[in-house]
Amino acid sequence: MSSVSDGILEFGDINFFYERGTPFIKDMSFSIGNGEFIGLLGANGSGKSTILKLASGLLNASAGDVSLWGKPIVSYKNKDRAKLLSYLPQVLDINIPYTVKELVGMGLYPYDIMPELTVDDALEMVGLQEKAGALITNLSGGERRRVYIAMTLLQGAGLLLLDEPLANLDIKYQIELLRLLKKLREKRGITVVMALHEINIALQFDRIMLIKEGAVIGNGTPDIIMTEGSIKKAFDVDVDIMRESSGEVYIKY
Amino acid sequence: MKIKLILITIIAAIIFALALFVGPKPINPFNINGIDKEILFSIRLPRVLVSIFMGMALGASGAVLQGILRNPLADPYILGISSGAALTAAFGIIMGLTVFGSVTIPLLAFIGALITGVFVGAMGWKRGGFWPERLLLAGVGLGFLFSAMLMLLMSISSDEGLRRATLWIFGDLSLADWPVLPYGFIFITAGLIVAMTRARALNALMLGDDLAHSLGFSPRKERFILFISVGFMTAASVSLGGMIGFIGLLVPHIGRFIVGSDNRVLIPISALGGGVLLCISDLIGKSIISPTELPAGIITAVIGAPYFLYLLRRKDVLSF
Numbered sequence: 001m002s003s004v005s006d007g008i009l010e011f012g013d014i015n016f017f018y019e020r021g022t023p024f025i026k027d028m029s030f031s032i033g034n035g036e037f038i039g040l041l042g043a044n045g046s047g048k049s050t051i052l053k054l055a056s057g058l059l060n061a062s063a064g065d066v067s068l069w070g071k072p073i074v075s076y077k078n079k080d081r082a083k084l085l086s087y088l089p090q091v092l093d094i095n096i097p098y099t100v101k102e103l104v105g106m107g108l109y110p111y112d113i114m115p116e117l118t119v120d121d122a123l124e125m126v127g128l129q130e131k132a133g134a135l136i137t138n139l140s141g142g143e144r145r146r147v148y149i150a151m152t153l154l155q156g157a158g159l160l161l162l163d164e165p166l167a168n169l170d171i172k173y174q175i176e177l178l179r180l181l182k183k184l185r186e187k188r189g190i191t192v193v194m195a196l197h198e199i200n201i202a203l204q205f206d207r208i209m210l211i212k213e214g215a216v217i218g219n220g221t222p223d224i225i226m227t228e229g230s231i232k233k234a235f236d237v238d239v240d241i242m243r244e245s246s247g248e249v250y251i252k253y
Numbered sequence: 254m255k256i257k258l259i260l261i262t263i264i265a266a267i268i269f270a271l272a273l274f275v276g277p278k279p280i281n282p283f284n285i286n287g288i289d290k291e292i293l294f295s296i297r298l299p300r301v302l303v304s305i306f307m308g309m310a311l312g313a314s315g316a317v318l319q320g321i322l323r324n325p326l327a328d329p330y331i332l333g334i335s336s337g338a339a340l341t342a343a344f345g346i347i348m349g350l351t352v353f354g355s356v357t358i359p360l361l362a363f364i365g366a367l368i369t370g371v372f373v374g375a376m377g378w379k380r381g382g383f384w385p386e387r388l389l390l391a392g393v394g395l396g397f398l399f400s401a402m403l404m405l406l407m408s409i410s411s412d413e414g415l416r417r418a419t420l421w422i423f424g425d426l427s428l429a430d431w432p433v434l435p436y437g438f439i440f441i442t443a444g445l446i447v448a449m450t451r452a453r454a455l456n457a458l459m460l461g462d463d464l465a466h467s468l469g470f471s472p473r474k475e476r477f478i479l480f481i482s483v484g485f486m487t488a489a490s491v492s493l494g495g496m497i498g499f500i501g502l503l504v505p506h507i508g509r510f511i512v513g514s515d516n517r518v519l520i521p522i523s524a525l526g527g528g529v530l531l532c533i534s535d536l537i538g539k540s541i542i543s544p545t546e547l548p549a550g551i552i553t554a555v556i557g558a559p560y561f562l563y564l565l566r567r568k569d570v571l572s573f
Contacts, residue, residue, distance in 0.1 A: 053463075087466075094459070097509065103460075
């Protein structure tokens with residue numbers, strides 16, 4: 001298990017129970033350092049979303065501590081936490097006819113003094129500046145997701161916890177979003193933790209945490225983690241890892 | 254947006270002025286004699302103020318409730334608060350209670366509304382917070398129970414008591430009088446201020462609890478505060494003049510068609526719209542076949558519903 005001394009997000013022996021009985025998350029410990037680009041990879045129901053909810057403070061651990069920048073997450077005031085961390089859930093089934101601009105603008109709610117990033121900047125980042133006045137209810141599923149991503153970016157937090165943000169996105173926007181996040185990491189030093197289940201996408205990350213049945217069963221760079229054996233273990237499926245002479249890696253299934 | 258707001262405020266001011274000076278006996282504001290003064294201050298002003306406050310409370314409560322329950326069909330009466338108020342008020346009317354003079358019935362209605370609100374809140378509370386679906390179902394369930402009890406009470410009451418209780422239930426603004434106004438004013442103004450200062454939280458709550466949390470709000474705390482504000486506004490409104498339909502349900506939707514869904518604008522607009530609609534409805538109700546008065550609640554629906562349906566047809570999007 002990798003250990004980063006300047007961890008901004010740390011799980012210390014976390015256990016979490018949805019119901020009495022067996023824990024859903026079992027004795028989980030890990031540390032995420034500043035500026036890391038981390039993919040949580042695992043099958044449906046493996047616990048990825050629960051890990052993100054625990055990390056965002058939305059769920060409280062049944063045992064153990066979640067720390068944010070060295071302090072227990074529960075010790076932060078809601079508004080202060082929101083300036084450090086933003087969480088985008090997987091399900092966004094919202095039918096309130098906010099305009100794109102109104103919704104993205106909510107990213108500024110934690111602030112009393114407005115940060116330098118504006119709604120227009122955030123919309124430009126996701127390529128939706130032309131839709132600023134449109135109603136969110138009139139957008140496609142992929143466009144809606146980009147609007148929420150713009151809101152999350154506008155929130156300006158250093159740590160982004162994104163639950164399957166690439167779902168419903170065309171391949172073009174999947175690639176653009178990954179590029180944008182990497183660019184933001186370079187420019188602003190943000191840290192990204194993203195839940196995903198698409199194994200080829202996982203190759204884009206600095207570090208992969210492979211999740212199965214509420215436990216981390218692999219943690220390291222894609223080179224180390226993305227092996228036929230570990231994917232079989234996590235997803236119960238046979239794949240071929242192809243390594244081109246150019247160094248490119250892709251997974252065939 | 255600013256022009257729309259200014260326009261709506263001007264229309265509201267004109268209607269409030271009209272309600273004071275137009276009526277079964279028109280009053281010339283530039284030539285007021287002693288009788289006019291008496292009519293203006295003893296009858297019309299309290300009645301206009303009651304209609305404004307009631308309408309404001311219902312419009313704003315509807316907007317807030319549709320938000321916290323995330324249900325476009327929610328209105329202040331869906332929580333059963335009004336049924337509780339109606340039951341205690343009808344009991345007072347039928348029994349001829351006058352312990353506290355003219356404020357007896359409003360006071361009884363207020364107490365009934367608050368007790369019901371606490372009950373619904375307790376039923377909707379689980380694991381440290383309100384659950385929107387539980388609140389809604391608890392309100393509907395209690396509403397049915399109280400309505401049944403009310404019907405039982407009315408079926409065994411005298412004709413005169415029955416007539417007066419029925420009038421009150423339909424919304425009878427002719428009972429408006431100065432002594433009840435300060436209570437209504439305090440609770441409705443306080444509720445409105447709380448709702449308006451929590452409008453950003455309500456916007457976030459409408460995105461779902463997960464996103465509201467991420468944006469720095471405590472969904473449980475915010476829902477609790479907003480529920481309390483709606484409870485007081487509805488209780489005060491029902492106690493001022495009975496139950497007025499339509500406003501709490503449809504004025505917020507009309508507001509969304511006109512100014513959009515941002516609650517920072519929608520709550521004040523729904524309040525203003527509710528006040529205007531009830532004020533003008535009462536003016537029409539008492540003037541159209543004078544001296545017979547039509548209950549304002551009937552007029553609000555007769556004016557409001559066609560306008561709502563017109564907007565529904567014209568706009569290319571449903572408001573929720």
